[in-house]
Amino acid sequence: MKKFLFLAPLALAAPLIVAAPAAADDDVTCRGTIGARFIDGNVQVPRGATCRLLGTRVDGDVKVHRNATLVARGLRVEGNIQASGHRRVDVRPRSGARSSVDGNIQLERGGQAHIVRTVVNGDIQLFGNGARQFVQRNVVDGNLQCKSNRLKVRGGANRVDGDKEGQCRRL
Structure with missing residues (x-):
């Protein structure tokens, strides 16, 4: 009986151990171009890479790493677009279809940014x-917030439903 009780918790824990790595497998590393497809997870633009998302739908976040370009x-993003130390982030429409972000666009301590004709359900920072x-x-x-940009x-x-703040107050 003790063997059965000892093994039962291991049998219940085993599926958790197997399932845990699956979440990481949903992330896509983008170097190059991804066309009109659905990505069920996050998109990572690694250090120094250039990623082109053309008509792509992302059911997670897009993260742009140091010296990378997006x-x-x-683009349709269910989460956020986040960049820190990026070279360039350029988000625009394609063939009349606006890009949309259900979360925020947050760009900090990086290079160029162009955000044009995009629907953002959160903030642009x-x-x-x-x-x-x-x-x-x-x-x-949400809000359009800009500060400490060189x-x-x-x-x-x-058109901003929240506040236009700092360097963006007149935009």
């Missing part, structure tokens, strides 16, 4: 970037 056209930031004709359900943030005609 070029997105007609541009903090401490060293190169040109261009934000134009977006629909933002160059003046350019753009305009953004």
Whole structure:
């Protein structure tokens, strides 16, 4: 009887051990181009890489790492676009279809950014970037927040339901 009781907890724990790595398998590392497909997980743009997402749907976050570039056209993201120390992030429409982000776009301490005609259900936050930031004709359900960027943030005609703050207050 003791053997059965001893083995039963191991049998119950075994599926948890097997299932845990599956979540990491859902992440996609992007170097190059991903077209119109569904990604059930996160997209990682590794250090120094360039990733083009063209008509792609991501059911997670897009994370852009140091010195990496993201070029997105007609992208749909269920989570956030996050970048720190990036070279460039460029999010625009494709063939008339706007890009959309259900979460936030958060870019900090990086290079260039162009966010054009994108629907963002959270905030756009541009903090401490060293190169040109261009934000134009977006629909933002949250706030448009820009501070400590080296160059003046350019753009305009953004519809923001929350507040326009800092360097973005006139956009």
